[in-house]
Amino acid sequence: MIDVLSNLDRRWVFAAMFVAVGWPILSGVRFKEEPSEGVRRVFRAIEDLPEGSTVLMALDYDPSSQGELQPMASAFTRHAAERGHKIYFMTLWPAGSPMIERSLRIVEQEYPDYVYGEDYVNLGYAPGLEGAIKAVVDDLRGQFATDARGNSLDSMPLTEGLRNIQNMDLLVNVSAGDPGAKQWVQYAATPHDIAMVTGTTGVQAPSLYPYIPEQLDGVLGAIKAAAEYEQVLSVAYPKFAESVKAQEGLRRMGPQLVAHLLMIGLIVVGNVIYFVERSRGPGGRR
Amino acid sequence: MKRTVPLFLAAATGFVLIVASFVPAAGSWGKYAVDWFNILAALAFVLGGGSLLSQHLKKISDQQAGWGYSLVTVVSFLATLVVGLGKFGVAPPTLHPDKVWAGDYKEAGSGFSWIFDYLYTPLAATMFSILACFVASAAFRAFRAKNVEATILLVTAFIVLLGRTYAAIWIGDQADWLASQVVDPAIWHPYVTGLRLDKLTETIMDVFNTAGTRAIMIGIALGIVSTSLKVLLGVDRSYLGSDDR
Amino acid sequence: MNENNRVWWILFLVGGGALLVRAATTEFGKSYARDQTVYVTVEGGTAEVDAVPGLPTAESDAAHPDAARWTRSLAADPGERDDPHVRFSWADTIGLWCAALLTLAIFSFLFGDNPGYRLAEAIFVGVSAGYAMIAGFWEGIVQLLLAKLIPVATKEHFLPGLEPDPRWADDWARYQSGDLGYVAAEWAATTLLSLVPLVFGVMLLMRLSPKGGWISRWPLAFFIGATAGLRLIVHFESDFIRQIQATLLPLIVFKEDNSFDLAQTLANVTIVVGVLSSLVYFFFSKEHEGVFGGVSRLGIWFLMITFGASFGYTVMGRITLFAQRLEFLFDDWLWIIDPLQRRAGL
Incomplete structure (x- = not known):
């Protein structure tokens, strides 16, 4: 048995992963979430702002991490719009523009009273990696000649007097890597003391904790935090509990549980093999 | 030139x-x-x-x-x-x-x-x-509790993997129920809730991970400051390539 | 036939068979679109937009004399297909099948390298390079470079919303009134300082030429120098000074009601000890032995906990991305699940 397992073709592991993730998706299994303090902190950062506050929504991700980050971007957008904040969208990723469009569609479809240019605006993609942050922090007009739709910034109430982002009430960032959350903390939040929360991939989340709470108000790390955020949101605003669209993260926690158990199982089995083989001594494989 | x-x-x-x-x-x-x-x-x-x-x-x-x-x-x-x-x-x-x-x-x-x-x-x-x-296959083949360090790594990974799913809540609830059969929860509850896997994961992230990552961050910051200075002062010229006379 | 090929054939036959069975028993893999006709009349700087459902008809055209007109095709859910303005969309259906087959082609790499995967990979490389270049052009080069270098042409063709700044507002007005020719207006309006990045850009592209490669070092040096200048400051402030500040924590914490806060005290002590011991581990100028060695060993343990947490989070992230792809196959393509109720009532 041990010999069979230790020589197992890795494709069997892949197959197990397909089953572990696929089966819960097909069965639609769902679990309750108990939001952690960290997620509540992020929620409060948006919730406690007075209505009509200005929020820079920097969506720095692309399709390769949409599974983790789309639920966060959607939840942030819904929450900000629900609270009546003024939203400025932008991205540092070339493929981030279509991601912004998804959030714009949420605003258009679910908040028909929101007027483009008065309540929300899309500044679009800003090339230059961290240089783009430096530019919008110091002189936004140098970075954006117009908004993403080609409108003059002076023609819209929201951007008319906007010279830089230093006076934003909150910086909300969804980040898939560099440039992203880290650079926003370094170039914007820290030197100009702008309140900031971020939603990031699991890979990146642990590296941002040292910034909390002085330089960063909170982090949503990976899909679990997205699900918890959706949960807090649907308790505060019951209409989201009814909306299937507002529960992408919650839905994805089913496959997550089974796949995590599989991972743990694999590591345990791997170690059992290791200890058995070690107890047999060198060259002891029979 | x-x-x-x-x-x-x-x-x-x-x-x-x-x-x-x-x-x-x-x-x-x-x-x-x-x-x-x-x-x-x-x-x-x-x-x-x-x-x-x-x-x-x-x-x-x-x-x-x-x-x-x-x-x-x-x-x-x-x-x-x-x-x-x-x-x-x-x-x-x-x-x-x-x-x-x-x-x-x-x-x-x-x-x-x-x-x-x-x-x-x-x-x-x-x-x-x-x-x-690939992560699954690599973990199966290479993630071994060979020594104390590797074991710490492994145990932390287990706690986080469980702590960030419903499994943590379920295990915590079962443990609560079992313990409440023996002792009045009001007495011990405040002291052990922190040991629930979901809470433990939060502690690992907020305290241990913050400490470790901060040390790494400080190290990297010093590294970047010194490499930047080297570039600006012309000590490090590697970006110019070497195909030149 | 070797073992691998046999498994390929079995996978193909089983997969294809399942698709055939599914096609025979139910529907799947179809996309729908909603047509919309947009009539626009612009008067005095404001646009009047009338979006009429469906393709243009003689009546709708007659109702909007002198209006500019175009049609839009918006994505529609299959559940809406009884709506008279929603139609089956060939373009989106073919797209959906491309997306599904490309997803499977990438997945096939898990079984082993194969032509299907290589084809998908080749498409990915081409499309993503093309995509980045287009985004960089329309939202970068046009917005940042051309809007300053050739503002008249940019406003005329690409960015009509571009607001002339005082430097060229006059030139633009004279060009509009026919006072100034195209080239003359452009020459008057251009910001010569914008030539610098253009020249840098051309020098950068010299990298592609076999001989002039060395010229590209100039812009590259500018780029490296700027990066170094920017990073030096922010890393020193945000990742060094502020991190040390954040570690200067009270080691005994009392709550607001003056009672001892055990949890926060423990947390603070752990953070301080953790940061210091991990830093000691990174200090390689001194032999790690004795007390120093002990502290450094404690540091390793903190780092191991950090890496363990990172590993857990990384696994979590990867699995989510994987789940999202399976969701796509099961929901959008195969119509086995319907979490968003897009096919309700079908």
Whole structure:
């Protein structure tokens, strides 16, 4: 048995992963979430702002991490719009523009009273990696000649007097890597003391904790935090509990549980093999 | 000329930016430098596209092994370019219906958004998703409790993996129920809730991970400061390459 | 036939068979679109937009005389297909099948390298390079470079919303009134300083030429110098000074009601000890032995906990991305699940 397992073709592991993730998706299994303090902190950062506050929504991700980050971007957008904040969208990723469009569609479809240019605006993609942050922090007009739709910034109430982002009430960032959350903390939040929360991939989340709470108000790390955020949101605003669209993260926690158990199982089995083989001594494989 | 000018350029730009962040009067110099930096970053995509094209065209013309795939790359690259530059299926902006070339290049329903939705998105997303399987296989083969350090790593990973799913809540609830059969929960509850896997995960992230990551962060910061200084002072010239006399 | 090929054939036959069975028994893999006709009249700087459902008809045209007109095709859910303005969309259906087959092609790499995967990979490389270049052009080069270098042409063709700044507002007005020719207006309006990034850009592209490669070092040096200048400052402030500040924590904490806060005290002590011991581990100028060695060993343990947490989070992230792809196959393509109720009532 041990010999069979230790020589197992890795494709069997892949197959197990397909089953572990696929089966819960097909069965639609769902679990309750108990939001952690960290997620509540992020929620409060948006919730406690007075209505009509200005929020820079920097969506720095692309399709390769949409599974983790789309639920966060959607939840942030819904929450900000629900609270009546003024939203400025932008991205540092070339493929981030279509991601912004998804959030714009949420605003258009679910908040028909929101007027483009008065309540929300899309500044679009800003090339230059961290240089783009430096530019919008110091002189936004140098970075954006117009908004993403080609409108003059002076023609819209929201951007008319906007010279830089230093006076934003909150910086909300969804980040898939560099440039992203880290650079926003370094170039914007820290030197100009702008309140900031971020939603990031699991890979990146642990590296941002040292910034909390002085330089960063909170982090949503990976899909679990997205699900918890959706949960807090649907308790505060019951209409989201009814909306299937507002529960992408919650839905994805089913496959997550089974796949995590599989991972743990694999590591345990791997170690059992290791200890058995070690107890047999060198060259002891029979 | 080949080395002195670049060395001077790098030093001048860097120091202008450093001075600009302390001396407001030099701010506009810094702004120019940042603006040019950002334009160059956009132009780098053209360079990237150009070098991809030349590389694959060479492969095709030499008929190297797998040149057919290079042909596919070149065709899909050029097709994306043509569709994106031509703005096929893009409506003009409403305020300027006569400017056919001024619409939004990624408008829903346009040719470019078709490429993005049906080619780029599935390819990029799936490319990264298969890493889940490789991580699983690697963990099965290599994640061994060989010594104390590896065991700490492994146990932490277990706690986090369980703590970030419903499993933690379920285990915690079962443990609570079992314990409450023996002792009155009011007595011990405040002391052990922190040991629930979900709470433990929060503690690991907020305390232990913060400490470890902060040390790494401080180390990296010092490293970056010193490499930056080396570049600006011309001590580190590796970015100039070595093919020069 | 070797073992691998046999498995390929079995996978193909089983997969294809399942698709055929599914096609025979139910529907799947179809996309729908909603047509919309947009009539626009611009008067006095404001646009009047009338979006009429469906394709243009003689009546709708007659109702909007003198209006500019175009049609839009918006994505529609299959559940809406009884709506008279929603139609089956060939373009989106073909797209959906491309997306599904490309997803499977990438997945096939898990079984082993194969032509299907290589084809998908080749498309990915081409499309993503093309995509970045287009985004960089329209949102970078046009917005940042051309809008300053050739503002008249940019406003005329690409960015009609571009607001002339005082430097060229006059030139633009004279060009509009026919006072100034195209080239003359452009020459008057251009910001010559914008030539610098253009020249840098051309030099950068010289990298592609076999001989002029060394010229590209100038812009590259500018780029490296700027990066170094920017990073030096922010890393020193945000990742060094502020991190040390954040570690200067009270080691005994009292709550607001003056009672001893055990949890926060423990947390603070752990953070301080953790940061210091991990830093000691990174200090390689001194032999790790004795007390120093002990502290450094404690540091390793903190780092191991950190890496363990990172590993857990990374696994979590990868699995989510994987789940999203399977969701796509099961929901959008195969119509086995319907979490968003897009096919309700079908």
